[in-house]
Amino acid sequence: MVLLIFLIFVLNGTAAGYSTVDSLLEEAKYQAQVAGRPDDAARLYEKVLSGFAQDSNAMVLARRGLSFCRMVMGETAKIETLAVTHDDKRKGEGYLLMWRQAFGSGNITGAVLSGERIVLTVDEGYLVVVRKSDGKILWARRGVDSRIAPAVLDDRIFMPVRNGSLFCLDGMTGEPLWNSRCGTATSPVRVGPGNVLFLSAGREAIALDSRSGKRLWRTVLPDESRMAEAPVLCAGYLLFRMAFSGIAALNPKSGAIVWTSTDPALLPLISGEETFFIVNKGSLYCLDGFTGKTLWNRENEAVILSLKMEDHGPLCLLDESGRLSGLDPESGRQLFTFQASPGALLQNRGRLFVADRKGRISAYSEDGSPLWLYPTGETDHLELVILGNALGVLTENSGFFLLDPTCSRKEDPRLAPVRLEAEMMIKSGLSKSAERSLQEALSTLAPGDPAMNRQLAHLLLQEGRIQPALDAFERYIASSDPLESGDKALLDNLRTLTGAVWTASVEHVGRFSPFYLQDNRIAVLGVGEVRILSLENGELLWRYRLRKPDAALQTGLMIGSELFCHDGINLICLDLSSQHERFHLEVRENITQFAAAGNDLAIGTWNNGCLFVNRVNGRAERRDFRKIKAIFPLTADNALWLVGLEGGVMRRHGNDLQFLEQGEKLSALPVMTNGHVILQTASGFCRVYAAGTGNKELEFRTGQPFSSVTADASRLYFIFPNSGFGALDLKDGKRIWQRRDMAYGFENIQCSDGLLAFSGNGRVVAMRAEDGKTVQECRVVGRVASTLLSGKTLLVRAENGILYRFDVK
Structure with a gap:
């Protein structure tokens, strides 16, 4: 039937339904x-190209489809680029990405x-001006303080440099018009009434006067x-948010301080005509602009x-x-609320x-x-402006995106044809062409498109290209x-x-994601749960869900078989053998870490105290130590x-307490490993003690603190922040070996069995x-x-929630 309709259409030119x-x-x-008839498909695409020239989106789809069909038929054809043309935009086809x-x-x-230009600051001190319509670079200058955003007034750009000057540049050419020595700016310029420039140093x-750069007044802030x-x-x-002491209001004409407020503001101030708003963690305050x-x-x-x-809109907030x-x-009355995702608003x-x-x-x-939704592929940090x-997207690694915020489509209409075309190419054995098409679309259209990234990953996997496939x-x-949906095929890939023994999906926590190994069981801490996995195969043995998800x-x-953990409010003891909760105890303290102390669990706090919790009955006793802080x-x-951490070392053996030294502030967290206590001081010394006797075994100067350190019976192993790493002899502190590795940027080190x-x-x-x-x-x-090395078994937990087991050969 389909073939009959198709023949009628070819003969008559048009047909009902087509x-x-x-x-x-x-x-x-x-x-x-x-x-599987690319010749017939090509004729249909040609029909679209000849009869629907007014529909630019259809023209793009047809050109790409025709190029694919000709490629399958052995004809040479260049795949059309997907860059947005001016005609496309004028016809209002609703392309989400305007340019990148x-x-x-x-x-x-x-x-x-600035008019029809966008002024950007880029790392390494660059000021770049691009054309808004297509992103073409018009001019660029180096030497500005790129930590500070630019400001514009008419065709002038105001930008500080790190030598303590503020420059006024011609927006058309980038040539300096004037500069003013005002000290190292710590804020962008605010253009105020009378075109006066306000900033802080x-x-x-x-x-400053915007026409000449002449200083009008200077006021010393409380902080x-x-x-x-x-x-x-x-x-x-004029309101300034200060680093530690609240907010200061200044008269913009004279610079006189009108009032100050000690209210702590953890986010930038949001102002209306006569009121402004500050945030302190989960608290939102509305303040009077006249009085504070x-x-x-x-x-x-x-x-x-x-x-x-x-202006004249609701006050919108996004929470964790x-x-x-x-x-x-x-009034603060809620007008609407809905579930989105944590991030920037x-x-x-x-x-x-x-x-x-x-x-x-x-x-x-x-x-x-x-x-609509647009995937940038940038996960480190995004800013919206x-x-x-237009909507600008500022990224740390992926450049600058300009989007159409009024787009009425759920996604950019150019993405679906690329996915379909790549799928057809792969089925037809044109893997190289499919790879080029996907790479081009990911580079120019949507670097973070999940479907295309997955297509590309599977294509590279099939070709055995391990490194590109992993990327x-x-x-x-x-x-x-x-x-989150338990994609087992992904874990197998x-x-x-x-080359892992197994991979498992666990709860994502972030940079600090601890897990523990005992008796062939792995305990993985997460958000709202603890997962107990088998070391042998990574299978889930037990899941404990918290009362607060x-x-x-x-x-x-x-x-042993007990796991102790803290959720910010409660101490929880789990019996992993019987798979049940033994007890939970309210501990509203800022916890540092746990340690076993005989029948007790020692819980360190940041406020000079230590809790000793009986591991059998859960009874707790608090002891304060004036000489030991944090x-x-x-x-x-x-x-x-x-x-x-702020000084002071005490050792308890049995019932005997021994105060070893007042010491000095530490520059890194203390480490206990293989019978050694390793302390790094703020003055640049590393001290190694024997844990059993309390004797100082070694002291040497490091200059800068190790970013990670561990030890075995005879050697101390370290990583420097500059990527140098090596080993020292614990007897005399002499260097045994040292290497530098700039490629990996090692951050953590583990030691076990040589x-x-x-x-x-x-x-x-x-x-x-x-x-x-x-x-x-x-x-x-x-x-x-986080990593854990036990014998030749290496466990690695990634920030994205994947746990790997490797056997070191």
Whole structure:
């Protein structure tokens, strides 16, 4: 039937049911992909090109489909580029991405609109001006302070440099018009009434004439102003948020301090005409701009991450749980709320934009309806800024994106054809062409598109290209949530590529993601749960769910079959053999770490105290130590050490307490390993003690603290922040071996049975402890969060929630 309709269409030119462009494209897809008739599909694509020239989106789809069909038929054809043309934009086809511009690997730190130009600051001190319509670079200058965002007025750009001057540049050419010695600026310029320029330089607030750069006044603030944050105007006053002592309001004409407030503000100030708003963790305050007095405050259940308000609009906040709420700015009454994702928030013309931690930009209406989603592929840090009628996205590694915030499509319409075309190419054996097509689209259209990244990863996997396949899988996992749905095929692919014994999906916590090994059981702490896995195969043995599902477990200790952990409020004891909770105890303390102390569990705190909890009945006793501040308990050879981060070391053996020394501040956390206590001091010394006797075994000067350190019976192993690492003799402190490795940037070191495991970025390298020679290199997907080396078994937990087991050969 389909073939009959198709023949009628070819003979007559049109036919009922196939006279629309959509039906033509659908039939062409069917002929190319299902029926396997690229010649017939090509004729349909040609029909679209000749009869629907007014539909630019259809023209793009047809040109790409025709190029594919000709390629399959053995004809040479160049695949059309997907760059947006001016005609496309004028016809309002709704392309989400207007353009993208990368500047090497530079971090984009600021963006502002100047007429039809966009002024950008880029790492390494660059000021770059690009054309708004297509991103073409018009001019660039080096030497500015790229930590500070630019400011513009008419056709002039105001930009500080690090030698203490503020430059005024011609926006058309970049040529200097004037410069003013005002000290090292710590804030962007704020253009105020009368075109006066306001900024801060450390503890000084400064006003300059925008025409000449002449200083109008200078005022000393009670404290240093916040770095890279411009003052705001409210109630006719100039408000500076200071680093430690609150807010200062200045008269913009004279610079006189009108009032100060000690209210702590942890986010940039948001101002209205006569009121302004500050955030302190989960508390939101509305203050009077005339007096600085609190008008109302509101408590939020979770920590507030971002606060925004546009003229005559609601006050919008986004919290750590991903809840997005709109409030009446006059009363604090809630107007709307819906679930989004935690990240950065921007508000514009009744639309809300969220840049989440997976690099996705989502647009919502105020009723919570999703409008569109764009995956940038950038997971480190994103900033959003409105630039006229466009939305700018500033990234650390992926350049600058300009999006159309009014787009009415759920995603960019150019993405689906690329995915389909790549799939057809792979089925037809044109893997190289498919790879080129996917790489081009990921580079120019949507670097973080999960579907295309997954297609590319599987294509590279089939070709046996391990390193590129791992990179593609990493981008896929970073921009989507495949592990939350238990994607076993993905875990199997990663096991194959990495050479791991097994891979398992565990809860993602972040940079600090501890896990513990005891009796062939692995205890993995996560958000709202503890997972117990089998060391043999990684299978889940038991899952314990917390009473508070969003609580993050980040402190724990395994003693035999018992696991102790803390969720920020409660100490929990789990029996892993019988798989039940033994007890939980309310401990509302800021915990440092745990240590076993005979029948007790020693719990260090940041406020000079240590809790001793009986492991049998859960009874707790608190002891305060005046000479020891910020206590870290450590245990080895039946001795309990209490080490103060701010100074003070005490050792307890049995019932005997021994105060070893007042000591000095430590520059790194204390380490207990293989019967040694290792302390690094702020003055640059490293001290090694015998844990059992308390005797000082070794003291030497390091100059700078080790970023990670461990030891065995005879050697101390270290990593320097500059990527140097090596081994010292514990008897005399002499260097045994040392190496430098700039490629991996090692951050952590583990030691066990003559082996070392160095971890950094997405790699873990096993080396021989005696000479530092590499034994095995293990590549994982994602940044390494934590490692554990036991004998020849190496466990690696990545920040994305994947746990790997390797056997070191």
